Amino acid sequence: MAQSINTKVELTTTGVSYLSIGGKVGKFLLGDKGIEFYSDKNVEDYIQIPWANILSIGANVTGRKNTISRHFEIFTDRGKFLFASKDSGKILKIAREHIGNDKVVKLPTLLQTIGQSLKNIFKSKKTE
Template sequence: MAQSLNTKVDYSGKGVSYLGFGGKVGKFLIGDKALEFYNDNNVEHYIQIPWSSINQIGANVSQKKISRHFEIFTDKGKFLFASKDSGKILKIAREHIGNDKVVKLPTLLQTIGQSLKKIFNSKKTE
């Protein structure tokens, strides 16, 4: 039986976890101690990430729109989630882990642009 780490719930909503092969639909339970995700098909397949183990959490932001996908970086690895309320989730995370650990991740175009700059800069130095 899955036991929640939280004693108080700040947010509960639907979302998708991209851990493993394919996306798993389930529910987020965000509270005072951790960010938790419980799979709809099998509640025993859950992810619990205590606030103390989160190094960074971020999402793509273009203009004023926050992407529905967000990533959580911990010592154990990277977790990718999606939710229509990702902005609300990031605001709650900011309250628990601090403003400096909530970051803007580069968009696909920014990542491609950085890669092209590296390629052209390395050719100039040769």
């Protein structure tokens, strides 16, 4: 049986983990000790990330109303985790309370990533 790392739960919501191919649907538990994700199909298939291990957490923010996308990434000392949830804004607000405002970042959009890649390609050709 999976044992929770949290003693108090602040938010429970549904979402998807993209750790494996195709993604797994499950539940998020955010509490006083960290973020947890439990798969709906197999509760023993879980991810537990303590707040102390999170280097940063980020999501795409788009539009004039600063809409937060469903997808967010958690960067830890062990790697990167990609998740999606309809309540990603709430998840980021709770994470901000635990890890600090400076570790909650705005990730670049797809167009910004492509633009930066093109800049780097042309920049490297000029220096040759």
